[in-house]
Each structure stands twice: as C-alpha cells, then as structure tokens.
Amino acid sequence: MPTFHRRLERNAIGFVLAIIGVSAIGGLVEIAPLFTIHETVEKAPDMRVYTPLEIAGRHIYMREGCYACHSQMIRTLRDEVERYGPYSLAVESQYDHPMLWGSKRTGPDIARLGGKYSDAWHVAHLINPRDVVPESVMPRYGWLQRNRLRVDDLDRHLAAQRSLGVPYTDEMVANAAADAAAQASPDSPGAAGVAERYGEATNVRAFDGDPARLTEMDALVAYLQVLGRLTDAAHQQAASAEE
Numbered sequence: 315m316p317t318f319h320r321r322l323e324r325n326a327i328g329f330v331l332a333i334i335g336v337s338a339i340g341g342l343v344e345i346a347p348l349f350t351i352h353e354t355v356e357k358a359p360d361m362r363v364y365t366p367l368e369i370a371g372r373h374i375y376m377r378e379g380c381y382a383c384h385s386q387m388i389r390t391l392r393d394e395v396e397r398y399g400p401y402s403l404a405v406e407s408q409y410d411h412p413m414l415w416g417s418k419r420t421g422p423d424i425a426r427l428g429g430k431y432s433d434a435w436h437v438a439h440l441i442n443p444r445d446v447v448p449e450s451v452m453p454r455y456g457w458l459q460r461n462r463l464r465v466d467d468l469d470r471h472l473a474a475q476r477s478l479g480v481p482y483t484d485e486m487v488a489n490a491a492a493d494a495a496a497q498a499s500p501d502s503p504g505a506a507g508v509a510e511r512y513g514e515a516t517n518v519r520a521f522d523g524d525p526a527r528l529t530e531m532d533a534l535v536a537y538l539q540v541l542g543r544l545t546d547a548a549h550q551q552a553a554s555a556e557e
C-alpha cells in the first residue's frame with residue numbers, strides 16, 4: 315500500500331481526479347434523494363397556513379431564542395413517540411420559513427404543543443415558569459404581556475412568505491394587520507373575516523386574557539396553540555399504521 319499511495323500523490327492529475335471521485339460520492343449521497351422529494355414528502359390536503367397573528371408569534375419565538383432550548387421535531391424513536399405523539403412528517407413544516415426543527419432540548423419538544431394547555435397556563439408560564447412548574451429552569455418573558463404587538467409590517471411578512479411558496483391570497487395579505495387584531499378579539503367585527511379566510515378551525519380568542527389590547531403575548535400564545543395543528547396528516551398516518 316505505501317507504494318500505491320506514493321505513486322498516487324506524485325501523480326497530480328490522478329490525485330485530483332481521485333479527490334473529485336471521493337467527494338462526489340459524498341455529494342451524491344446528499345443530493346440524489348432530493349430528486350425523489352416529490353414522492354417522499356407526504357401529502358396533506360387539509361394543510362392550513364399560519365394566520366398573521368401566528369406568524370407574528372413565530373417571529374417573537376425566533377427573536378426570543380426559544381428554539382435554543384426547544385426542538386419542533388419528534389423523531390421516529392419509540393420513546394419520543396410515546397412521550398410527544400406521532401413523529402413529525404416533512405409536510406407538517408412545508409410552510410415553515412425558516413424551519414425551527416432544532417436539536418437542542420433543554421426543555422421538551424413542542425412540535426405537538428397546540429391544545430395541550432390552556433391559554434391562561436401559557437400566559438402564567440411565560441410570565442414566570444416557576445409559578446406553574448416549580449422546578450423549571452426556563453427564563454421569564456414578562457415583557458411579552460406588556461409589549462404591544464407591531465402589526466403594520468405583517469402584510470409584507472405575508473408577501474415574503476408567499477414568495478417562498480406559502481399560498482397566501484391577495485386578500486390575506488391586504489387584511490393582515492386587521493386580521494391579526496381580530497383574531498385576538500373574538501367579539502370584534504373583524505373576527506368573522508379571520509375564520510372565513512383561514513378556516514373555521516382557526517383559534518379566535520383573547521389569548522392573553524385581554525381582548526382590548528393586542529400584545530406580543532397574544533401572538534406568541536396563538537402560535538404555540540397551533541403547533542402540530544395545521545394538518546391532521548401525522549395522526550392519520552399513525553392511526554392507519556396501527557390497523
């Protein structure tokens with residue numbers, strides 16, 4: 315072998331070709347599966363898009379770095395499925411730009427968090443986690459309850475998401491700011507429009523407990539409550555696998 319390597323290293327062109335050959339294998343392993351991505355990603359005809367309020371909440375989630383401690387991707391391992399529910403499907407994050415799968419879990423995975431707790435629980439937990447989970451090491455986020463939510467730029471956020479393939483209509487983009495306010499104020503005149511544009515399954519509630527004020531807390535809780543709830547595909551697949 316030493317002589318083979320010596321000969322290879324002395325032959326510059328041969329050595330370059332060998333390097334290209336070896337690194338091409340690594341490239342192929344990464345790239346080739348993408349050619350069949352349309353067959354491998356599951357279909358979810360019931361998939362909904364995030365409402366403007368939920369998108370705003372997602373941005374707050376990113377701003378506050380929640381993803382540094384929470385993943386949003388349940389692996390196919392048995393212990394994860396028993397703890398968190400059906401494993402995550404690729405289609406479930408098809409409208410996540412950027413995706414927030416993560417891998418660091420100082421806290422639990424929250425891919426199927428929506429509906430697990432009440433809004434009031436989330437508000438109390440975000441203001442001071444120790445009030446509801448005494449041994450928690452999660453930081454407090456009390457200012458979310460005080461900060462008014464910025465909505466004037468939500469139409470541009472929706473348009474940006476649309477340019478990445480999320481099917482927002484012109485009407486959704488035009489009404490983004492009004493819909494964000496209406497989703498957190500169930501008795502307001504705009505509330506019906508939110509359900510009309512985003513579907514009857516949309517949560518329209520005073521997420522932070524106060525329908526008169528639109529806060530960052532409203533947006534973040536709206537987002538947390540929709541996690542894992544945009545499509546039923548994973549639950550359906552899990553049910554058919556059991557049969």
Ligand code: HEC
Nearest residue numbers: 375378379380382383420421422443447450451452453455
């Ligand atoms: C320093 C790490 C850390 C950061 C940052 C963090 N968390 Fe947590 N989180 C935890 C830990 C640990 C727990 C488990 C204890 C508890 O429930 O408080 C937790 C629990 C939770 C739970 C309850 C999950 C469940 O299924 O019981 C939610 C919801 C949550 N965090 C949301 C958030 C949000 C939203 C943010 C950002 C605003 C955030 N976390 C930031 C560590 C963190």
